[in-house]
Amino acid sequence: MSELDRYLQAATRDNTRRSYRAAIEHFEVQWGGFLPATADSVARYLVAYAGELSINTLKLRLSALAQWHNSQGFADPTKAPVVRQVFKGIRAVHPVREKQAEPLQLQHLERVIAWLDGEAAAARGDERQADLLRALRDRALILLGFWRGFRSDELCRLQIEHVQASAGSGISLYVPRSKSDRDNLGRTFHTPALQRLCPVQAYIEWINAAALVRGPVFRGIDRWGHLSEQGLHANSVIPLLRQALERAGIAAEHYTSHSLRRGFATWAHRSGWDLKSLMSYVGWKDMKSAMRYLEVNPFMGMARIDEKPVRQ
Incomplete structure (x- = not known):
């Protein structure tokens, strides 16, 4: 060539x-x-x-x-x-209603992370290295995917050399290219450390347990606990997420890798983030893209209209 x-x-x-x-x-x-x-x-x-x-x-x-x-x-x-x-x-x-992934609600995020924490603790106690690594990898991937609003391809492209994490402070992640980066300019994303469900701590624990120093952040793990040299394929994120949710007792057939992105957008919107800040944080270029991801209660405004006026 x-x-x-x-x-x-x-x-x-x-x-x-x-x-x-x-x-x-x-x-x-x-x-x-x-x-x-x-x-x-x-x-x-x-x-x-x-x-x-x-x-x-x-x-x-x-x-x-x-x-x-x-x-x-x-x-x-x-x-x-x-x-x-x-x-x-x-x-x-032939009008067709656009299918959208089910957003991962915060309570379901808490539930699956708690389950993965339990799996990791049990595997560590029984010295099952492969199961321990899978639990730590899945926890880090899900938490980073949710709190950073990453797509599956962005998660799978993360390289250790492009990540700087500081426990209790935050994490910066450089993504050289993604679906929305048409000109391949790359972008650095930042996420703070949290008191709970912390993506920074989850990332550090995964990297340390896997003894990774370079290359893809998220990789395949065989039955003996050996890590692949190649990063996960974007198509593998959906079964990974669904399997983790199902083990935690959550019906997962309507969830896809976009559920993490939609879940964060829904949480942020309901938590009072203004649309401009949300678009900047996630990386949406236009309003139409952002609104496709937001899970908004259509009756919220009607509830306010129905409120009884306060008597003077």
């Missing part, structure tokens, strides 16, 4: 590149389309899968087709009026 190709490849995220490749293959192989495509063929492609694929999947397919045509120097057929109108019509005929 030439240096030019290497930098061009680095400009597109691995997940996006895989998704685009699969979308192009679907258009050509499964549907039987030809590239470069015409606006009419793209419109017919959308119609063929309108009732089968979700709106978000169709948007991804259009983005992949647009990227292919632009990179190959062809006119982008996805911008044609007929394609836009067909897509608008599909939205109207």
Whole structure:
């Protein structure tokens, strides 16, 4: 691979590149389309899968087709009026309510952390190193994910060299790239130490127990307690979280890795954080992104209206 190709490849995220490749293959192989495509063929492609694929999947397919045509120097057929109108019509005929992860409530966070503390204590007493490491790793991951509002990819990209933790004070974490960091500028996040459910102490205990000095913060652990050299994959965060919740007796089927981010946003909003401060802390660029994560009681204002006036 030439240096030019290497930098061009680095400009597109691995997940996006895989998704685009699969979308192009679907258009050509499964549907039987030809590239470069015409606006009419793209419109017919959308119609063929309108009732089968979700709106978000169709948007991804259009983005992949647009990227292919632009990179190959062809006119982008996805911008044609007929394609836009067909897509608008599909939205109207097949409206779908957006699915959102269940926010992890503070009481459930307390419950699962207490359970993991119990698992760690029992494993330490029985000298079960693998179980001890898993409990400490899961506790640190869940607490950092919640209090910092991290996405799963951000948690899995954390490197020990980019983390500075001080017990009783706070922690700073540099994330070189993330989903919202389109220009790959990187960002440093800060989180204070807490009296309870402390992400700083959980991180320090995990790093010390695992004897880690460099590389990924969160890694796989085999049955003998050996740590992987590679970091966890973002897709492994959901089963990790669900398994921890289920062991703590919490029904976990509606929880995803976004539950940590939504849980923190909901807690912060109900605790009186103003939206500007919350957006800055979590890293949201616009109001629409923030409101998608907030779990707001729609009847809160009605309750105030229903209050009886105070007699003078």
